[in-house]
Amino acid sequence: MRAAEWLIPRAPGDSDDAECFAITFGAGKGGSVDDNVDRWVKQFDPQTSPPARTTRTVHGMNVTRVEVAGTYKAMQMPGAPPTSPHSSWRLLGAIIEAPSGTWFFKLTGPDATVKAATKEMDAFVDSMRPRG
Numbered sequence: 554m555r556a557a558e559w560l561i562p563r564a565p566g567d568s569d570d571a572e573c574f575a576i577t578f579g580a581g582k583g584g585s586v587d588d589n590v591d592r593w594v595k596q597f598d599p600q601t602s603p604p605a606r607t608t609r610t611v612h613g614m615n616v617t618r619v620e621v622a623g624t625y626k627a628m629q630m631p632g633a634p635p636t637s638p639h640s641s642w643r644l645l646g647a648i649i650e651a652p653s654g655t656w657f658f659k660l661t662g663p664d665a666t667v668k669a670a671t672k673e674m675d676a677f678v679d680s681m682r683p684r685g
Contacts, residue, residue: 555574555575555576556574556575556576556577557574557575557655558573558574558575559572559573559580559613560572560573561660561666561667561670562660562662562666563574563577563662563663563666564663564666564668564669565664565665566665567662567663567665568644569639569662569663569666570609570662570666570681571660571662571663571666571667571670572660572662573658573659573660573661573670573674574658574659574660575657575658576656576657576659577653577654577656577657578655578657579653579654580652580653580654581654581670582654582655583654583657585651586615586655588605588649589648589657590604590611590619590646590648592619592628593619593621593644593646593659594599594619594621595640596625596626596627596628596641596643596644597621597622597623597625597626597644598623598624598626599623599624600621600622600623601622601623601641601677602621602622602623603683604620605618605619605620605621606618606619606620610654611649611679612652612676612681612682612683614649614650614651614652614681614683615632615649616647616648616649616650616652616678617647617648618645618646618647618675618678618682619645619647620643620644620645620646620658621643621644622641622642622643622644622664623629623640623642623662623673623684624638624639624640624641624642625638625639625644626638626639627639627661627663637665637671641664642661642662642663642667643658643661643662643663643664643667643668643670644659644660644661644665644667644672645660645661645667645670645671646660646676647653647678649681651662651676651681651683652683652684656668656675656681658677660674
């Protein structure tokens with residue numbers, strides 16, 4: 554399901570690298586923006602602060618950005634072994650509504666590592682342009 558995935562090197566003091574991935578299901582598929590934001594936010598229990606959600610337009614495309622921190626409980630893939638919760642983690646997500654379909658970019662990892670990658674993630678999203 555992942556169109557691409559990256560490891561983000563850990564920040565000093567963090568014990569793990571972060572992970573970023575991109576998913577698209579094509580036009581009209583993948584659920585609503587609200588459903589996906591809600592699903593991502595619910596992966597953090599407890600949350601250390603309320604989720605931050607913003608929207609903007611990038612090169613004519615709607616972009617929803619969400620950020621949430623706390624104890625991360627990754628979604629379990631069918632048939633995969635259970636994963637352990639990670640305390641003091643953060644999610645930075647961007648949902649881009651492109652003409653070809655909705656694209657989901659999700660960066661998760663230790664709090665300091667994700668915070669350190671925020672500027673680059675935002676610049677990456679800002680560089681997106683629709684085809685054609």
